[in-house]
Amino acid sequence: MNHKQFMRNDQFNFIKRQVQQLVNGHGTVNDERVIGALESLSIERVVDLFTDITDEHKEMLNKIVEIVDKEEAEQFLLELESYVIPFSKPSEQKLKKLFPKVKKLKLPSEGLDYHKMSFLSFDDIGTKKRYIIAPTPKGMIGLSGTYEETNIKQICAICNRLTNVCMFMTKTKGDGIGTYTKKGNYICRDITDCNHHLVTLDKLVEFVENVK
Known part of the structure; x- marks a missing residue:
């Protein structure tokens, strides 16, 4: 495991789900206050997954609120994947x-x-x-x-x-x-x-x- 890997597979999947909800929200809701509430809730849920994370990792996760469309979502998740701790392959x-x-x-x-x-x-x-x-x-x-x-x-x-x-x-x-x-x-x-x-x-x- 390298120093930048800090999340498990299930946590990554949870974040992925939040990202999908954000993209859906942007695609279907026109009210900025509703979008704002959705973004606040998403970042809160995501940060709450981790008990102690570095500022660098927190900054990385905060980028979730900048996601508007599918392309940005894919880019964010692609970057995030390198932070996942792989399951330990048993000998x-x-x-x-x-x-x-x-x-x-x-x-x-x-x-x-x-x-x-x-x-x-x-x-x-x-x-x-x-x-x-x-x-x-x-x-x-x-x-x-x-x-x-x-x-x-x-x-x-x-x-x-x-x-x-x-x-x-x-x-x-x-x-x-x-x-x-x-x-x-x-x-x-x-x-x-x-x-x-x-x-x-x-x-x-x-x-x-x-x-x-």
Whole structure:
């Protein structure tokens, strides 16, 4: 991580959403007072995402109020992307540590964009297993379960939006010896898309705790 990277992927997605709302506002509202209020609210929400940021970063974020059209929005977001902290790519050793019980662990495919990730997920199509690595207050956690394709739209337990989902089933040890508890959660079928729509880590942390 270099010194200028200070925001997570979900925070970038949140800012992106604010930018889109501003562009929409400029395109549909003629009242300057309404636009002014929209800009004030946007910058307040964006700055509130960060507990301590440098003046340089604050200045960068303040440019959001100068955005009027789609072109300016794209330029701003392009510049902002270089401030995103990429998800830490796990080594093979780290993966084995996170999933100690998996004998033949399929590794994530090459060429994944770790800059646009809040969590890492990869599937083993042969065994219909899905592996998820997610940050929690206690550090990185590895979850594994089976996934079943569905033809329905439901609310994803991770990004909290109505989308095409799969059923992610996990098995955890029960209270009695040899007993297991099965849990099912609807999560995005397309995990890249899920990462692109995550605007807070709250639901992700909740999902991990629920599965664990």
